[in-house]
Amino acid sequence: MKALLLVGSPRGKRSTSNSIGMYLLELLKEKRLETKSIIIKNELSEDEKIARLLEDINNSDIIILTAPLYDDSQPYIVVKLMELIAEKKMNLNAKRFIPIINCGFFESEHIIAVAIPIYHKFAKTVGFKWAGSVAIGGGEIFQGRHGKNLDDIGKMANKMKNLLDLIAVKLSSNLEVGDLVPDVFPKVFNVKFLQKLLIRMNNRNWKKIAESNGEIVDATPYLD
Ligand SMILES: Cc1cc2nc3c(=O)[nH]c(=O)nc-3n(C[C@H](O)[C@H](O)[C@H](O)COP(=O)(O)O)c2cc1C
Numbered sequence: 001m002k003a004l005l006l007v008g009s010p011r012g013k014r015s016t017s018n019s020i021g022m023y024l025l026e027l028l029k030e031k032r033l034e035t036k037s038i039i040i041k042n043e044l045s046e047d048e049k050i051a052r053l054l055e056d057i058n059n060s061d062i063i064i065l066t067a068p069l070y071d072d073s074q075p076y077i078v079v080k081l082m083e084l085i086a087e088k089k090m091n092l093n094a095k096r097f098i099p100i101i102n103c104g105f106f107e108s109e110h111i112i113a114v115a116i117p118i119y120h121k122f123a124k125t126v127g128f129k130w131a132g133s134v135a136i137g138g139g140e141i142f143q144g145r146h147g148k149n150l151d152d153i154g155k156m157a158n159k160m161k162n163l164l165d166l167i168a169v170k171l172s173s174n175l176e177v178g179d180l181v182p183d184v185f186p187k188v189f190n191v192k193f194l195q196k197l198l199i200r201m202n203n204r205n206w207k208k209i210a211e212s213n214g215e216i217v218d219a220t221p222y223l224d
Helices: 016-030 047-058 076-088 109-113 115-126 150-172 192-212
Strands: 002-007 034-039 062-068 096-102 132-136 178-180
Touching: 002 016, 002 047, 016 034, 016 062, 016 096, 016 150, 034 047, 047 076, 076 115, 096 115, 096 150, 109 115, 109 132, 115 132, 132 150
Parallel strands: 002 034, 002 062, 062 096, 096 132, 132 178
Antiparallel strands: none
16 A cells, blocks of 8 residues: 655645654554655646656555645645646545644634535545545644654654554554544643633734734724
8 A cells, every 4th residue: 555645834844744744654654555755835836746746646545635724724735736636637536535734723623614624525526535634723832843753842742643643553454534633732731721821922922923013913993
């Protein structure tokens, strides 16, 4: 069996999509699957590269797409690839497809409301078999953008790693993964006080950024 990882983050290698995807791919390799990973953003600029990318999809049995959520939806490079696959009209019937999506907000609902149904419709339209999906909130805690992999960040990644273990077992045994909305945060994040503190810190940070861009952050134009 061949598993192909498509990394759909515009951040490329330094992304949570890459760190989660590469960890899963290593597990599949240990289970004797042939594996390959492709950073989508590097492959869309020339016709030859696109042809090779589509060929790789054609030659794989399992397609794992890891991507961030952008504006409740797919990043453009992922949309582009979905369009290319649909236009090519390949016979994809025997291939299993699983999107693993992470977002910035802690609630995974942002992912399952719109993006997962779009992936579902895409899979159905092009003929992929739906192997399941994973919606991961708070993706930045895995620090992929700092070039970290899951083994670099200690206990913070324990739940995520356990989940990926389970997914690897299911994918390699031809079992359904299911549509998962896992809680991948360390227990400490469930403490209410800490949640409030994090929100306050986040809000302060957003305001700072807005101010540095010349915004009047406490403006109340409709009350004046
Ligand atoms: C243009 C843009 C749009 C985004 N839109 C959302 C969004 O709608 N909801 C959300 O929770 N996070 C959103 N995010 C945050 C990313 O999904 C989040 O940072 C994610 O962890 C990045 O994953 P990556 O490292 O794999 O790219 C957005 C980020 C960018 C740059």
